[in-house]
Amino acid sequence: MDFDFNDDQESLRDAVRRWVDKGYDFERRRAIVREGGFSQKAWGEIAELGLPGLVVPADAGGMGFGPIEAMVVMEELGRGLVLEPYAHTALVAAPLLAGRSAPAASAWLGKACAGEAIVVLALQERRARYRLEHVSTRAERDGSGQWVLTGTKGVVPAGAHAQAFIVPARVSGTDDDPAGIALFLVERGQGVETTAYALQDGSSAADLRLQRAGAQELVAAGEAFEALNLAVDRGIAALCAEAVGAMDRLFAITVDYLNTRKQFGVAIGTFQALRHRVADMKMQLELARSMSYFAALRLNDAPQVRRLALSQAKVQLGQSMRYVGQQAIQLHGGIGVTEEYSAGHYFKRLTCIEMSFGDTMHHLGEVASRMQDTAGVFA
Amino acid sequence: MDLNFTPEELSFREEIRAWVRDNLPKDISHKVHNALRLNKDDLQRWARILGKKGWHGWAWPKQFGGPGWNAVQRHLFEEECALAGAPRVVPFGPVMVAPVIMAFGTPEQHKRFLPGIMSGDVWWSQGYSEPGSGSDLASVKTRAERRGDKFIVNGQKTWTTLGQYGDWIFCLVRTSTEGKPQTGISFLLIDMKSPGITVRPIITLDGEHEVNEVFFDNVEVPADQLIGEENKGWTYAKYLLAHERTNIADVNRAKRELERLKRLAKAEGVYDDARFRDQIALLEVDIVALEMMVLRVLSAERGGKQALDVAALLKIRGSEIQQRYSELMMLAGGPYSLPFIHEAMEAGWQGDMAGGATLAPLASTYFNMRKTTIYGGSNEVQRNIVSQMTLGV
Numbered sequence: 001m002d003f004d005f006n007d008d009q010e011s012l013r014d015a016v017r018r019w020v021d022k023g024y025d026f027e028r029r030r031a032i033v034r035e036g037g038f039s040q041k042a043w044g045e046i047a048e049l050g051l052p053g054l055v056v057p058a059d060a061g062g063m064g065f066g067p068i069e070a071m072v073v074m075e076e077l078g079r080g081l082v083l084e085p086y087a088h089t090a091l092v093a094a095p096l097l098a099g100r101s102a103p104a105a106s107a108w109l110g111k112a113c114a115g116e117a118i119v120v121l122a123l124q125e126r127r128a129r130y131r132l133e134h135v136s137t138r139a140e141r142d143g144s145g146q147w148v149l150t151g152t153k154g155v156v157p158a159g160a161h162a163q164a165f166i167v168p169a170r171v172s173g174t175d176d177d178p179a180g181i182a183l184f185l186v187e188r189g190q191g192v193e194t195t196a197y198a199l200q201d202g203s204s205a206a207d208l209r210l211q212r213a214g215a216q217e218l219v220a221a222g223e224a225f226e227a228l229n230l231a232v233d234r235g236i237a238a239l240c241a242e243a244v245g246a247m248d249r250l251f252a253i254t255v256d257y258l259n260t261r262k263q264f265g266v267a268i269g270t271f272q273a274l275r276h277r278v279a280d281m282k283m284q285l286e287l288a289r290s291m292s293y294f295a296a297l298r299l300n301d302a303p304q305v306r307r308l309a310l311s312q313a314k315v316q317l318g319q320s321m322r323y324v325g326q327q328a329i330q331l332h333g334g335i336g337v338t339e340e341y342s343a344g345h346y347f348k349r350l351t352c353i354e355m356s357f358g359d360t361m362h363h364l365g366e367v368a369s370r371m372q373d374t375a376g377v378f379a
Numbered sequence: 380m381d382l383n384f385t386p387e388e389l390s391f392r393e394e395i396r397a398w399v400r401d402n403l404p405k406d407i408s409h410k411v412h413n414a415l416r417l418n419k420d421d422l423q424r425w426a427r428i429l430g431k432k433g434w435h436g437w438a439w440p441k442q443f444g445g446p447g448w449n450a451v452q453r454h455l456f457e458e459e460c461a462l463a464g465a466p467r468v469v470p471f472g473p474v475m476v477a478p479v480i481m482a483f484g485t486p487e488q489h490k491r492f493l494p495g496i497m498s499g500d501v502w503w504s505q506g507y508s509e510p511g512s513g514s515d516l517a518s519v520k521t522r523a524e525r526r527g528d529k530f531i532v533n534g535q536k537t538w539t540t541l542g543q544y545g546d547w548i549f550c551l552v553r554t555s556t557e558g559k560p561q562t563g564i565s566f567l568l569i570d571m572k573s574p575g576i577t578v579r580p581i582i583t584l585d586g587e588h589e590v591n592e593v594f595f596d597n598v599e600v601p602a603d604q605l606i607g608e609e610n611k612g613w614t615y616a617k618y619l620l621a622h623e624r625t626n627i628a629d630v631n632r633a634k635r636e637l638e639r640l641k642r643l644a645k646a647e648g649v650y651d652d653a654r655f656r657d658q659i660a661l662l663e664v665d666i667v668a669l670e671m672m673v674l675r676v677l678s679a680e681r682g683g684k685q686a687l688d689v690a691a692l693l694k695i696r697g698s699e700i701q702q703r704y705s706e707l708m709m710l711a712g713g714p715y716s717l718p719f720i721h722e723a724m725e726a727g728w729q730g731d732m733a734g735g736a737t738l739a740p741l742a743s744t745y746f747n748m749r750k751t752t753i754y755g756g757s758n759e760v761q762r763n764i765v766s767q768m769t770l771g772v
Contacts (some may be wrong), residue, residue, distance in 0.1 A: 001382060001383065001384050002380060002381045003380055003675050004682065064676075069430075081562040134384075211630070255769055255770055259770060259771070269724060269770045270772070275767075276759070276762045276772065277763070278769055279556075279762035279765035282692065282765055282766075282769050283692050283695065287669075291667070291671060293671060293675070297380060297381070312664045316664050316668050331525070364660055367660040368653070368659070371641070371656075371659065373638060374640075375634045376637075376667060377670045378591075
């Protein structure tokens, strides 16, 4: 039992932090938001740091790191509110491509690791809410025996900038049957159409419409549902860490403000009503950090153990993000709700994170249905 | 980073588990598992069993006769005891006054007081709070006047937990009224059999006699029972409180009680009620998060690093969680938690009540637990401490 970071992890953190501090300040971020929420140049800088292949095995062209290194990177990207879809490409999609026998998988993995292509998981369907088993996109074989997919996925991260998509689609069963889901690799081309829009946090997303779009099977029905769950759990761990970084920074901004802003002739940080709010925010931040560690440390465990832990983490993070975000705005007063000030943008990002890969209520349901008779970290 | 205990830590835990299984009397663990009343004999029997093994002062260094365990080993010991249903060790002797005696006492005081604390033979009480000094401890008024080789003590202490059993009491007393309130305080060890001491019960909301008022009327205290220097008691008091607060998170007990809550909820048919079950699930997340926070503190302590600044948060969270599980247990019992039957807290009670022996103590425990956010520095005072550390002013 040990919560220290090793030297490699510390230097990884330093490298990412240096880039975020020097290369991704708030003004640059605002400019990227105005241009649609994605910068090819910034993505290239992330690739220069070698980050896209972070958790891909070395023999598949990556760096072979694990969940702790992923957490370290995400905390730092969260601190800088980086818009580019790092978690979705490098931590969710890339590991799904590694080791697959689909003909195009290793080529896309190579491009993803080199930062030459963006590949994302296109997961969301209109009536699914957060249930992964709810898939109505259909996969069928055409006359030549090739898979073709038909359906619509929404709120696909960086969907307009992705060159390829990993798509859960149904090969059999009714809309809620987990056993009838397979994962497919879909390249941009005929029958693939994206409609881009900005999300509340300024990032770019898109609807993905598939009309008999050509596809390669990545993970066959049967195994695919657990592969999908694992990919989503990796996404949850990544977003938990991102949220910790974002909350850390937002909390520091708020504390600075309380020590600077004067009303009634004194710094507002002297008022006990506000000081207790600071203590409660600190509590939520540290509970969140503790559970982000927990998420990363359980990510490679057996599916049952991992699934419960990741939902527990998301419940804690959901509560913490909402509390820290809302209170940061409240403690700032009017300036907190302006577009030109950074605090509100942290709040918006935290809100988007809460509603990605399952919100607090969804994961509370998961925890409730998976509870054991025993309790605690080692239950 | 690693969540797993080392093989050495795991075998240490096995050793503790086996010992507790073989040595914790079943009648005592039955009471603990069912939140029944523990009497003096229960508490002292367990203290002496631990003492005989040299574990009543489980956090003590070897030079004072303790096992010399590190932070993780201490945690594992506490966890095994809690999960097995051992009573919480009455902390005033081994956890609170002993470290102060070790750090600031004379070699004579070490020899005189520490063996009786370790063995569990001498029962210690705490004389900190006064009617006018709750969270504002520095305002203590109990006077100690130096007369030759004695102090003459006059005044009143209150909220003295289990003081009705106390052999000795450690007290903060005022020896000077000059300067800041903190500078005129001294730390005295007082024999509770001394003439002039009166202990009066305070009955709390649950109908129980757990806390007391202690009156001092011209009580003579030999000067060699002063700890450290006169008027330096505030330093020693703060040292003690630092020890009290890490212990106070009590996450191991929370785990045991969450398991009990699940059993109760199943027995009462509310475990399958989504609204109720969600509340249990939320509490489970709270407890896992608290445990992770505790483990982070332990890991830093074991590594000899500067204590994490989350330690001050543990008391707030731990106490809120204790209140929450007691609340949910009462709610699980529903209206059958309401009968207020003093005898129901006794082991073996066979009252002729429809709700039976399991449900009758639940509300009393709920009412009792309201103390947890008040004692040991109220949670509002804790928030002051956290915000001061965070804001820097």
